[in-house]
Amino acid sequence: MQTLKHFINVVSSPKIMFTAIIAVFFIIFPPSEGLWKVNKWLKIDRLWTKRGGILIFSSLLIFFLFGVSDHNFQKIVGKPDNVPIVGLLFLTVFFLWFSLKQARQNDLRIAQGLKPHEADDAKEKVLVWPDLVYIEFICLIFCAALLIAWSIFLKAPIEEPANPTVSPNPSKAPWYFLGLQEMLVYFDPWIAGVLFPTVIIVGMMCIPYLDDNKNGNGYFSFYERKTAISIFLFFWLVLWVFLIVTGTFLRGPNWNFFGPFEYWDPHKLEALTNVNLSELVYMIFLKRSLPHNIFLRELWGFLSLFCYFGLLPLILAKTALKGVYQKLGNLRYSIFIILLLMSVGLPLKMFLRWTFNIKYIVAIPEFFFNI
Amino acid sequence: MADEKSKKSLKEHFQDFTESQFVKSIFRSGVPKTRRQRMMVVLNSVFLHLHPARLPKHAVKVKYTWCMGGLSFFVFLVLTVTGILLMFYYRPTVEYAYGDIIDLKEQVPLGIMREIHRWGAHLMVITVWLHMFRVFMTGSYKPPREFNWTVGVVLLVLTMLLSFTGYLLPWDQLAIWAITVGSNMAGATPFLGTNGPGAALLAIGDVNFVHSASDARFALLGGRFVGEATLLRFYVLHCIGLPFIIMIFMIVHFWRVRKDGGISGPT
Numbered sequence: 001m002q003t004l005k006h007f008i009n010v011v012s013s014p015k016i017m018f019t020a021i022i023a024v025f026f027i028i029f030p031p032s033e034g035l036w037k038v039n040k041w042l043k044i045d046r047l048w049t050k051r052g053g054i055l056i057f058s059s060l061l062i063f064f065l066f067g068v069s070d071h072n073f074q075k076i077v078g079k080p081d082n083v084p085i086v087g088l089l090f091l092t093v094f095f096l097w098f099s100l101k102q103a104r105q106n107d108l109r110i111a112q113g114l115k116p117h118e119a120d121d122a123k124e125k126v127l128v129w130p131d132l133v134y135i136e137f138i139c140l141i142f143c144a145a146l147l148i149a150w151s152i153f154l155k156a157p158i159e160e161p162a163n164p165t166v167s168p169n170p171s172k173a174p175w176y177f178l179g180l181q182e183m184l185v186y187f188d189p190w191i192a193g194v195l196f197p198t199v200i201i202v203g204m205m206c207i208p209y210l211d212d213n214k215n216g217n218g219y220f221s222f223y224e225r226k227t228a229i230s231i232f233l234f235f236w237l238v239l240w241v242f243l244i245v246t247g248t249f250l251r252g253p254n255w256n257f258f259g260p261f262e263y264w265d266p267h268k269l270e271a272l273t274n275v276n277l278s279e280l281v282y283m284i285f286l287k288r289s290l291p292h293n294i295f296l297r298e299l300w301g302f303l304s305l306f307c308y309f310g311l312l313p314l315i316l317a318k319t320a321l322k323g324v325y326q327k328l329g330n331l332r333y334s335i336f337i338i339l340l341l342m343s344v345g346l347p348l349k350m351f352l353r354w355t356f357n358i359k360y361i362v363a364i365p366e367f368f369f370n371i
Numbered sequence: 372m373a374d375e376k377s378k379k380s381l382k383e384h385f386q387d388f389t390e391s392q393f394v395k396s397i398f399r400s401g402v403p404k405t406r407r408q409r410m411m412v413v414l415n416s417v418f419l420h421l422h423p424a425r426l427p428k429h430a431v432k433v434k435y436t437w438c439m440g441g442l443s444f445f446v447f448l449v450l451t452v453t454g455i456l457l458m459f460y461y462r463p464t465v466e467y468a469y470g471d472i473i474d475l476k477e478q479v480p481l482g483i484m485r486e487i488h489r490w491g492a493h494l495m496v497i498t499v500w501l502h503m504f505r506v507f508m509t510g511s512y513k514p515p516r517e518f519n520w521t522v523g524v525v526l527l528v529l530t531m532l533l534s535f536t537g538y539l540l541p542w543d544q545l546a547i548w549a550i551t552v553g554s555n556m557a558g559a560t561p562f563l564g565t566n567g568p569g570a571a572l573l574a575i576g577d578v579n580f581v582h583s584a585s586d587a588r589f590a591l592l593g594g595r596f597v598g599e600a601t602l603l604r605f606y607v608l609h610c611i612g613l614p615f616i617i618m619i620f621m622i623v624h625f626w627r628v629r630k631d632g633g634i635s636g637p638t
């Protein structure tokens with residue numbers, strides 16, 4: 001038991017967990033024809049059936065019940081303000097399964113030349129009164145009952161009166177912003193707290209204008225829209241829900257990482273040996289001191305950014321993303337690729353941190369300009 | 372003995388009542404029994420008129436919409452009602468705020484309004500997310516509904532901002548430090564925050580235009596740190612400003628659902 005808990009503590013560290021998730025993610029949700037075939041071959045799409053659902057849910061439930069028997073686990077999960085996230089987790093998994101199950105059925109139908117099951121239903125017209133009104137009414141009663149029960153059994157938290165001189169450790173933002181707070185580990189606030197939220201919002205608004213696939217409008221499907229769905233699920237599940245869960249459950253005092261069964265020890269020390277790219281280049285590779293001229297010092301950082309945001313899109317447009325480029329045209333391709341590269345920048349920076357201990361690519365603290 | 376014919380059953384009394392001038396004046400089309408009456412009920416009612424009178428069958432199924440958009444709206448209404456009740460008791464000053472929240476629990480009979488309001492706020496964030504997820508998975512953002520998706524994104528942001536501003540109001544440790552963490556980021560806004568890149572460039576000689584008493588963070592907090600002015604600012608935004616804005620966007624959202632041809636479906 002103890003060894004199992006210890007094992008879970010170790011593998012749930014962002015380094016290992018995140019890498020593992022990325023490794024399997026695009027096989028479970030394949031964005032391309034090739035990966036789709038791998039997915040089929042491994043029979044992963046069976047997850048999106050009744051049996052698969054039972055499997056997913058029972059394992060989730062077993063893990064949860066196993067966890068609740070542990071004191072440390074109980075303490076984090078049972079915090080009143082964390083309860084919604086546990087709920088969110090189960091709901092997300094449920095609705096993920098529910099939508100992909102219907103998508104799989106429709107994919108199979110479409111492969112046979114049939115129309116999606118929604119089309120069969122749509123042939124018939126029903127009256128809003130009573131057919132819709134009573135469904136709405138039932139949903140509403142159900143939701144109200146849930147909310148009232150929740151409110152009776154779980155008191156809203158209230159802590160000590162505000163005291164501006166004593167800051168709790170860790171200080172956490174409300175849970176729905178914890179994805180952003182988690183990004184602060186890897187980026188400065190102007191990126192994690194200002195640039196990224198802006199890009200997320202603008203990027204989401206752009207989705208309908210960037211995805212020009214006409215298929216799959218008005219019914220659940222996966223195969224016809226696999227690239228779009230795969231990218232969206234990656235952001236939604238990994239870069240949002242997963243980061244929130246990490247930020248809520250696995251970040252303790254000093255924003256250090258703690259496994260789900262680990263005691264939140266405020267004195268836990270983590271070695272900080274991060275270096276900037278400029279230091280890596282000049283001091284470790286070239287074995288000389290940092291130049292005084294800021295621009296010279298950060299030349300390598302700017303150069304790599306230029307390659308990443310300037311050259312890479314051009315190269316991709318001629319090679320891997322040729323088809324996308326031709327379909328979207330100059331303007332939409334540029335917007336698409338910049339958004340994509342920015343968001344891929346987050347996992348990229350995480351890996352740079354974990355493998356090379358890179359702190360900043362470009363570090364100009366003189367102007368608060370660190371990337 | 373009374374005449375058999377003049378003795379009415381309860382049901383007949385009820386029928387008379389529903390056909391009386393009084394009831395007719397309220398519900399014009401009477402008890403919806405016929406197909407025509409059922410359509411008229413929807414068309415005549417200001418609330419039900421959010422709906423069309425007839426729908427394709429897939430659109431009313433829970434497995435298609437998950438009812439999540441409707442539930443988001445319902446939870447929003449619950450939050451409005453409970454929020455108004457909370458406003459009776461709560462005073463947004465550093466002196467009273469915390470004590471008023473404690474009193475809500477200890478002095479107010481059946482005091483679960485605060486619980487409903489707080490958990491409801493969490494619930495709304497969740498339902499809105501799931502609604503967005505459903506809309507994505509059914510591809511309902513595709514033409515002609517692109518713009519409504521964009522409106523939806525604004526609604527999502529407003530929902531989180533409402534939740535965020537409300538988080539400060541209990542004025543406990545959880546509240547002020549969560550808001551401190553959140554608002555510190557505003558201080559790092561490029562050009563507009565003192566700790567943001569580029570702010571130092573906005574200066575003439577030694578005079579900085581952007582400093583800790585004039586930057587984005589100051590605008591948000593009404594001060595250099597989370598204090599009395601912040602509480603008032605967040606209170607006004609939470610109770611008046613943001614609900615007002617979100618309501619306008621919801622009206623547009625619902626209107627567009629209808630104008631874009633109702634719930635999406637296979638063609």
Ligand code: HEM
Nearest residue numbers: 436440441443444503506511519520523524526527634635
């Ligand atoms: C306060 C938040 C929101 C409320 C109250 C709301 C409400 C609704 C309702 C009642 C519908 C009718 C269909 C249904 O119930 O699914 C709807 C449809 C729709 N919503 Fe929302 N919504 C909200 C947020 C969002 C968000 C965040 C998005 C996307 C980013 C979005 C995009 C859409 C779209 C595209 C439709 C049309 C769907 C279709 O025709 O199938 N909404 N919304």
